[in-house]
Amino acid sequence: MPSSPVLGIIGGSGLYQIDGLTDVSWRKVSSPFGEPSDALCFGTLEGQPVVFLPRHGRGHRIPPSELNFRANIDALKRSGVTDILSLSAVGSLREDLPPGTFVLVDQFIDRTFARQKSFFGTGCVAHVSMARPVCARLGEAVAKAAEGTNISLRRGGTYLVMEGPQFSSLAESELYRSWKCDVIGMTNMPEAKLAREAEICYASVAMVTDFDCWHPGHDDVTVQQILSVLHGNAGLARALVKRVAPLLSGHAGPCRHGCQTSLDTALITAPEARDPALLQLLDAVAGRVLRR
Numbered sequence: 001m002p003s004s005p006v007l008g009i010i011g012g013s014g015l016y017q018i019d020g021l022t023d024v025s026w027r028k029v030s031s032p033f034g035e036p037s038d039a040l041c042f043g044t045l046e047g048q049p050v051v052f053l054p055r056h057g058r059g060h061r062i063p064p065s066e067l068n069f070r071a072n073i074d075a076l077k078r079s080g081v082t083d084i085l086s087l088s089a090v091g092s093l094r095e096d097l098p099p100g101t102f103v104l105v106d107q108f109i110d111r112t113f114a115r116q117k118s119f120f121g122t123g124c125v126a127h128v129s130m131a132r133p134v135c136a137r138l139g140e141a142v143a144k145a146a147e148g149t150n151i152s153l154r155r156g157g158t159y160l161v162m163e164g165p166q167f168s169s170l171a172e173s174e175l176y177r178s179w180k181c182d183v184i185g186m187t188n189m190p191e192a193k194l195a196r197e198a199e200i201c202y203a204s205v206a207m208v209t210d211f212d213c214w215h216p217g218h219d220d221v222t223v224q225q226i227l228s229v230l231h232g233n234a235g236l237a238r239a240l241v242k243r244v245a246p247l248l249s250g251h252a253g254p255c256r257h258g259c260q261t262s263l264d265t266a267l268i269t270a271p272e273a274r275d276p277a278l279l280q281l282l283d284a285v286a287g288r289v290l291r292r
């Protein structure tokens with residue numbers, strides 16, 4: 001069980017480093033699940049140990065479908081991370097969430113289909129709950145950190161995760177709006193599922209960069225438009241992270257929402273039927289429950 005909190009930050013498009021870290025060192029962390037997106041940046045932010053990972057790698061080399069989400073989460077777990085804050089660019093599916101708005105996501109609809117979605121498999125099967133995919137304790141810290149700033153933070157929202165890399169068609173965008181989704185992006189799944197399997201608290205701040213393609217009053221989405229809004233927002237995102245970090249020191253003991261004990265009720269494969277080779281891969285992610 002983790003003793004003191006370590007904050008992991010996954011930076012999305014436009015966020016390839018964070019400011020204000022002391023004792024900084026970029027270190028490669030190996031994972032039995034393959035190559036993480038980049039080296040991890042270890043440091044201290046406002047007295048709090050943090051580990052930063054640029055989701056697409058520095059220079060934005062890796063597209064959403066080719067991200068090795070398992071290696072990224074496994075490497076963060078091996079680095080002692082207890083809480084992950086994801087920062088992501090998203091399109092808005094609602095008139096009242098204009099570009100520049102930050103959404104503290106609390107639900108996801110996973111429409112991805114070409115990704116490895118679990119650490120578990122034949123030889124060790126697990127089914128974790130994703131009913132509440134976001135950690136309420138970490139989410140609360142993010143909301144508190146935004147108070148008194150000029151960040152426009154909307155608490156709660158459903159993030160539709162599409163496969164990409166192409167943006168959605170008008171019919172798809174309208175379909176997701178009819179499902180009452182709030183924002184659309186390409187990366188938070190299976191990231192959130194894997195964080196849950198690895199017993200790491202996960203919260204996501206989705207930064208609206210565009211109105212996707214449904215909005216009659218706006219041009220269709222382009223990368224140029226997304227990046228120009230994002231560069232405007234990056235300072236606010238960094239300020240938010242700086243205020244979240246010290247709040248973690250108040251998080252004594254395991255998360256009461258169960259994020260850090262999610263595997264207690266998830267494993268179904270009988271001990272004698274487990275595959276030793278898979279168990280070895282699961283050493284960091286599930287060692288807590290597999291070793292007992």
Ligand SMILES: CSC[C@H]1O[C@H](OP(=O)(O)O)[C@H](O)[C@@H]1O
Binds near residue numbers: 055088223
């Ligand atoms: C550069 S626009 C599309 C790209 O941005 C988002 O990524 P991230 O969540 O890492 O900020 C979106 O999901 C797409 O991958």
Ligand SMILES: Nc1ncnc2[nH]cnc12
Binds near residue numbers: 213
């Ligand atoms: N409209 C959009 N669709 C998917 N991913 C995005 N990331 C930023 N804007 C997006």
